[in-house]
Amino acid sequence: MSDAHSHADIKKHVKTYIVIFIALLIGTFVTVALYSIHFENFAITVAIALLVASIKAALVAGFFMHLISEKKAIYAMLAATVFFFASMMYLTVWSRGQMPKGTEYSGSKYIPHPADNGGSY
Amino acid sequence: MEIPYTAKARPDTGLYNAKVGIWLFLASEVMLFGALFSAYILLRVGADPGTWPQGLLNIPIGTFNTTVLITSSVTVVLGWASLKMGNFGAYRKYQAITILCALGFLGIKSFEYKDKWTHYEVWKTDGTRMTGHIEGSPWFWKTETLAKKKLESIKFTPDAHHYNDPKSHGADAKADHSKGHHEAVEIKTSEIKRLSAFVPGHSTFFAIYFTLTALHGLHVLGGALVIAYIWGPGAKMWKTDPEQYMNRVEVSGLFWHFVDLVWIFLFPVIYLL
Numbered sequence: 001m002s003d004a005h006s007h008a009d010i011k012k013h014v015k016t017y018i019v020i021f022i023a024l025l026i027g028t029f030v031t032v033a034l035y036s037i038h039f040e041n042f043a044i045t046v047a048i049a050l051l052v053a054s055i056k057a058a059l060v061a062g063f064f065m066h067l068i069s070e071k072k073a074i075y076a077m078l079a080a081t082v083f084f085f086a087s088m089m090y091l092t093v094w095s096r097g098q099m100p101k102g103t104e105y106s107g108s109k110y111i112p113h114p115a116d117n118g119g120s121y
Numbered sequence: 122m123e124i125p126y127t128a129k130a131r132p133d134t135g136l137y138n139a140k141v142g143i144w145l146f147l148a149s150e151v152m153l154f155g156a157l158f159s160a161y162i163l164l165r166v167g168a169d170p171g172t173w174p175q176g177l178l179n180i181p182i183g184t185f186n187t188t189v190l191i192t193s194s195v196t197v198v199l200g201w202a203s204l205k206m207g208n209f210g211a212y213r214k215y216q217a218i219t220i221l222c223a224l225g226f227l228g229i230k231s232f233e234y235k236d237k238w239t240h241y242e243v244w245k246t247d248g249t250r251m252t253g254h255i256e257g258s259p260w261f262w263k264t265e266t267l268a269k270k271k272l273e274s275i276k277f278t279p280d281a282h283h284y285n286d287p288k289s290h291g292a293d294a295k296a297d298h299s300k301g302h303h304e305a306v307e308i309k310t311s312e313i314k315r316l317s318a319f320v321p322g323h324s325t326f327f328a329i330y331f332t333l334t335a336l337h338g339l340h341v342l343g344g345a346l347v348i349a350y351i352w353g354p355g356a357k358m359w360k361t362d363p364e365q366y367m368n369r370v371e372v373s374g375l376f377w378h379f380v381d382l383v384w385i386f387l388f389p390v391i392y393l394l
Contacts, residue, residue: 010205017202021195028187028388032180035393049389056385064198064378073134074144081148085155092159 020063027056128364143372147379150340154383157336161329161390174284174326177240177252177319179233183392186229187384190341193222194381197348197374204367209359212370216352219377223345230338235260237319237327243277243308244315253279256305261318267310275313278305330391337387340380347373 031052039045062068067078125131126138134141165173200215239258244250255262256276267275281303321328351369358366 007206010202014199014202017195017198021191024191024194025188028184028191031389031393032184035180046394049393050386053386053389057382060194060378060382060385064194064381065375071135073136073141077141077144077148081151085151088152088155089159092162095163 016063020059023059024056027052027059128362128368137368139368139372140375143375147375150379154333154336157329157333158386158390161333164325164329165394168325171285174324177237177284177326178330178392179236180392182229182233183388186226187388189222189226189229190381190384193219193226194378196222197377201367201370201374204359204363204370213352213356216348216370220345220349220352223341223348226341227338227345230334234331240319241277242317242319242323243313245308245312246314247312250283250285251277251279252283253277253303261320262316263318263322264313264316267313267316272310274307274309276305277308279303333387333391337380337383340383344373344377344380348377 031049034045034048034052039048067074124138128137130137131141196215196218200212200219203209203211203215238260239254240252241255241262242250242252254277256278317323319327321331351366351373355369356366358369
């Protein structure tokens with residue numbers, strides 16, 4: 001958002017903030033409501049939950065953090081962040097097939113999971 | 122030495138320095154939380170079917186806390202807008218609500234943590250497992266505690282379903298939980314292979330749950346302290362240098378929105394998936 005604001009501009013923004021606030025509340029309740037629907041594929045549940053969260057996040061970043069009308073210097077910094085964040089997430093996808101198996105306590109000693117051929121850690 | 126560009130924008134960036142600083146800091150925060158989220162994804166996807174605990178977190182409380190944080194986010198930006206219009210009184214009121222919301226969020230989270238620390242799982246020597254509460258709701262008991270206290274048995278009130286039971290998930294769980302707990306049972310210590318509260322050592326799920334939510338909680342606490350300082354003792358600056366004061370409010374607000382943003386992803390990922 002530019003640093004020079006007239007009172008009329010700010011008043012307009014205030015109205016936008018209220019609308020965004022209501023949209024965020026609706027988004028929260030939609031997320032919870034979707035949880036009670038059982039989709040056949042778990043991936044669909046994950047995709048919908050993340051889609052709604054991403055829309056809410058975009059509203060917060062765009063309007064509350066004023067990213068919708070910021071200076072180029074900030075966009076440049078965020079472009080670098082997006083690049084490194086995406087690279088890090090790609091590493092997660094890249095490691096597919098080398099997931100640590102099992103989530104339950106197996107005592108203080110490491111016990112390999114039957115599906116783990118060893119060495120995949 | 123005077124710090125340059127605290128109020129006026131630098132000609133090359135078009136921004137005052139604190140704004141560049143906070144965005145650089147937020148970029149590093151994205152990487153911090155991103156790394157933990159990717160750890161969560163690896164662990165969640167790598168979990169064998171039926172081993173990832175579900176239905177153990179209180180969704181209505183989590184939803185309420187989400188609305189508390191969203192409310193605080195809008196009051197921060199409304200406070201900043203009030204200052205821009207020269208209305209210091211309105212700013213004070215909005216930021217007071219923000220601070221109250223932050224305290225409310227942390228209070229509710231503490232209640233949730235306490236609920237987990239008094240909730241137990243028992244692994245019996247016959248291979249059966251159950252979750253529930255020990256009589257007197259003690260905190261942080263583990264297998265060794267039973268030996269230390271030289272207990273021969275414990276009185277245990279089991280939950281309606283174990284979390285690995287498909288009935289404990291989704292809508293079915295809501296119907297069953299409303300029926301309440303089972304009757305209390307006496308379990309001999311000799312029959313207990315392992316006892317653990319829902320603490321980080323219980324399972325991978327709780328390890329990542331406490332890591333992510335505690336780190337986020339620390340951010341809420343830090344953000345609230347900064348906002349409270351600017352709102353309280355730091356407000357003297359409004360009279361001496363209103364431009365820089367507004368910048369301080371904006372920068373603290375940007376951090377607060379980021380904290381809200383992280384929770385927007387944390388809530389569905391940890392509570393619902």
